[in-house]
Amino acid sequence: MATTNWTLPDHPTLPKGKTVAVVVLDGWGEASPDQYNCIHVAQTPVTDSLKNRLVKAHGTAVGLPSDDDMGNSEVGHNALGAGRIFAQGAKLVDAALASGKIWEDEGFNYIKESFDKGTLHLIGLLSDGGVHSRLDQVQLIVKGASERGAKRIRLHILTDGRDVLDGSSVGFVETIEKDLAQLREQGVDARIASGGGRMYVTMDRYENDWSVVKRGWDAQVLGEAPYKFPNALEAVKTLRAEPKANDQYLPPFVIVDESGKSVGPIVDGDAVVTFNFRADRMVMLAKALEFPDFDKFDRVRVPKIKYAGMLQYDGELKLPSKYLVSPPLIERTSGEYLVKNGVRTFACSETVKFGHVTFFWNGNRSGYFDETREEYVEIPSDSGITFNEQPKMKALEIAEKTRDAILSGKFDQVRINLPNGDMVGHTGDIEATVVACKAADEAVKMVLDAVEQVGGIYLVTADHGNAEDMVKRNKAGEPMLDKSGSIQILTSHTLQPVPVAIGGPGLHPGVRFRSDIQTPGLANVAATVMNLHGFQAPADYETTLIEVVDK
Ligand SMILES: O=C(O)[C@H](O)COP(=O)(O)O
Ligand SMILES: [Mn+2]
Numbered sequence: 001m002a003t004t005n006w007t008l009p010d011h012p013t014l015p016k017g018k019t020v021a022v023v024v025l026d027g028w029g030e031a032s033p034d035q036y037n038c039i040h041v042a043q044t045p046v047t048d049s050l051k052n053r054l055v056k057a058h059g060t061a062v063g064l065p066s067d068d069d070m071g072n073s074e075v076g077h078n079a080l081g082a083g084r085i086f087a088q089g090a091k092l093v094d095a096a097l098a099s100g101k102i103w104e105d106e107g108f109n110y111i112k113e114s115f116d117k118g119t120l121h122l123i124g125l126l127s128d129g130g131v132h133s134r135l136d137q138v139q140l141i142v143k144g145a146s147e148r149g150a151k152r153i154r155l156h157i158l159t160d161g162r163d164v165l166d167g168s169s170v171g172f173v174e175t176i177e178k179d180l181a182q183l184r185e186q187g188v189d190a191r192i193a194s195g196g197g198r199m200y201v202t203m204d205r206y207e208n209d210w211s212v213v214k215r216g217w218d219a220q221v222l223g224e225a226p227y228k229f230p231n232a233l234e235a236v237k238t239l240r241a242e243p244k245a246n247d248q249y250l251p252p253f254v255i256v257d258e259s260g261k262s263v264g265p266i267v268d269g270d271a272v273v274t275f276n277f278r279a280d281r282m283v284m285l286a287k288a289l290e291f292p293d294f295d296k297f298d299r300v301r302v303p304k305i306k307y308a309g310m311l312q313y314d315g316e317l318k319l320p321s322k323y324l325v326s327p328p329l330i331e332r333t334s335g336e337y338l339v340k341n342g343v344r345t346f347a348c349s350e351t352v353k354f355g356h357v358t359f360f361w362n363g364n365r366s367g368y369f370d371e372t373r374e375e376y377v378e379i380p381s382d383s384g385i386t387f388n389e390q391p392k393m394k395a396l397e398i399a400e401k402t403r404d405a406i407l408s409g410k411f412d413q414v415r416i417n418l419p420n421g422d423m424v425g426h427t428g429d430i431e432a433t434v435v436a437c438k439a440a441d442e443a444v445k446m447v448l449d450a451v452e453q454v455g456g457i458y459l460v461t462a463d464h465g466n467a468e469d470m471v472k473r474n475k476a477g478e479p480m481l482d483k484s485g486s487i488q489i490l491t492s493h494t495l496q497p498v499p500v501a502i503g504g505p506g507l508h509p510g511v512r513f514r515s516d517i518q519t520p521g522l523a524n525v526a527a528t529v530m531n532l533h534g535f536q537a538p539a540d541y542e543t544t545l546i547e548v549v550d551k
């Protein structure tokens with residue numbers, strides 16, 4: 001393997017030594033101004049005043065299978081940090097299924113060893129959102145595993161309503177139940193065994209609230225939950241009606257037989273696959289399943305299982321150790337280059353997005369490259385609430401810490417994520433999302449004021465759209481209505497482009513956005529940031545967005 005030359009060439013014109021603030025507004029796209037565009041409705045004077053260039057943040061521009069795929073935080077921050085477009089989990093799993101390689105590799109052969117005597121359990125997000133998982137892939141795994149000897153299959157589903165419309169869980173359950181019924185006709189004992197809403201059961205992230213993972217453990221592994229149903233369709237329909245939970249927050253349930261016994265606890269000798277390809281909301285469960293000295297909650301019973309992830313979720317921790325598809329190998333990220341070229345770096349967000357500007361930014365790698373030159377600060381997020389209850393979240397605290405980092409003179413780059421537009425946008429609460437966008441704008445102001453004071457440079461951008469469009473639209477772009485005549489709230493991300501704004505007193509006056517890049521995307525930002533630090537990007541990086549004209 002060729003050794004990497006980490007030394008970045010000097011930029012021909014742009015100086016070194018300027019403080020550069022990189023601000024990622026999570027879920028902040030560009031869309032027509034109307035009442036469902038919360039960024040437009042909110043008072044956002046600071047971001048409104050910035051001069052933007054729009055870049056693509058979805059689909060093939062960020063390594064997703066097609067341009068019908070909305071962007072998301074993982075692929076967005078990967079592209080921002082890595083400066084190149086890598087085929088992402090969704091695409092890699094598609095390819096492994098299409099070629100059949102998934103069945104030949106080590107991961108599947110490992111879990112297959114249990115098929116003779118044990119049950120195959122599949123745990124993950126059941127939707128066609130394509131952000132964490134995809135229903136068609138789950139269908140192919142169920143079918144493929146049964147064709148290859150799995151005689152007893154149990155699904156542990158997490159309902160979505162966040163990357164897809166609320167209420168769509170019913171249709172997804174119907175689809176998978178049809179497949180399972182067909183398998184039963186062929187003599188395979190295949191059933192859904194448990195479930196719950198993704199935000200309340202299992203899919204916490206960055207260790208914000210372990211009780212979420214514990215609720216899932218109790219249902220999936222121990223077969224215990226406050227709600228018991230004879231089948232999953234009845235479970236989802238009933239829990240949506242009473243206690244009137246939405247898909248994201250359905251309470252945990254288990255499916256029981258006539259005698260009231262759970263149909264699918266995980267026991268010694270079983271195999272488990274977590275079928276999400278995206279890491280952030282599966283890695284906590286992976287730890288509970290795999291770490292022998294796990295101490296985040298009492299697991300009560302730790303079955304001896306063969307476990308594989310759809311992908312490996314953390315390359316540093318090698319977690320899980322077995323996986324069905326190899327993750328994208330995202331190396332030589334801009335963060336690593338810049339640190340190795342002496343750029344002292346500060347990264348900050350609150351818990352729910354902390355890994356976005358560290359782990360995802362650095363190519364799905366946790367930890368520092370060089371702890372003498374880096375400081376990552378995590379502001380604890382609120383837990384146990386939906387963020388429309390506290391739409392300002394920790395934006396002010398993030399901004400204060402960042403301001404202090406800028407003014408301290410200890411850092412050359414400060415890199416932050418402001419979660420408000422995204423996290424509140426996902427709740428579908430339009431009024432709260434307007435408050436959220438205002439709070440993010442105020443945070444940007446505080447950061448830009450500090451940049452002004454130190455003669456620095458800012459680059460403000462976003463990872464994908466969300467808050468700029470809160471309604472499901474038809475092909476003509478008109479809001480769609482549900483059966484009762486109310487507008488259909490869009491809780492998910494969008495396909496919209498996102499802004500990139502560059503400025504500040506330290507910016508060379510000749511810097512312009514180039515006009516010769518046909519369709520720039522998020523991956524063009526890394527080379528741009530390197531330029532702002534006075535370096536040229538490596539030759540295989542997507543090209544910079546800027547040029548310097550004589551001034
Ligand atoms: O995990 C989530 O919250 C959503 O599925 C996607 O949102 P994110 O990509 O902005 O994190
Ligand atoms: Mn995001």
Ligand SMILES: [Mn+2]
Nearest residue numbers: 027422423426
């Ligand atoms: Mn989001």
